[in-house]
Amino acid sequence: MTGRSPGVWDLVTLGATLTGCLVGGLVIGLLLDQWLDARPVYTLVGIAVGIASGGAVTYLRMRDFLRDLRGRH
Numbered sequence: 204m205t206g207r208s209p210g211v212w213d214l215v216t217l218g219a220t221l222t223g224c225l226v227g228g229l230v231i232g233l234l235l236d237q238w239l240d241a242r243p244v245y246t247l248v249g250i251a252v253g254i255a256s257g258g259a260v261t262y263l264r265m266r267d268f269l270r271d272l273r274g275r276h
Contacts, residue, residue, distance in 0.1 A: 209268050217264055221257040228253025 209217075232249020236242045 207268075207271075209265070213264075217261065220260050220264075224257035224260060225250070225253040228256070 228249040228251070229246065230249070232246040232252075235245035235249070239245065
């Protein structure tokens with residue numbers, strides 16, 4: 204990945220990963236709320252975990268591209 208800018212496929216897979224993190228956290232939270240009868244506590248926690256994991260994935264995937272851009276200037 205280093206030495207080039209992100210291509211279309213890189214951005215599509217990043218978007219799909221972000222969506223998967225958010226939807227996965229939401230679904231797990233909904234299932235836990237239903238199982239433990241604790242609405243909406245785990246749904247909100249699941250969404251927060253999905254957003255945090257999506258942000259971490261974005262940072263890790265884009266870190267090399269950003270590092271390369273800083274080296275050019």
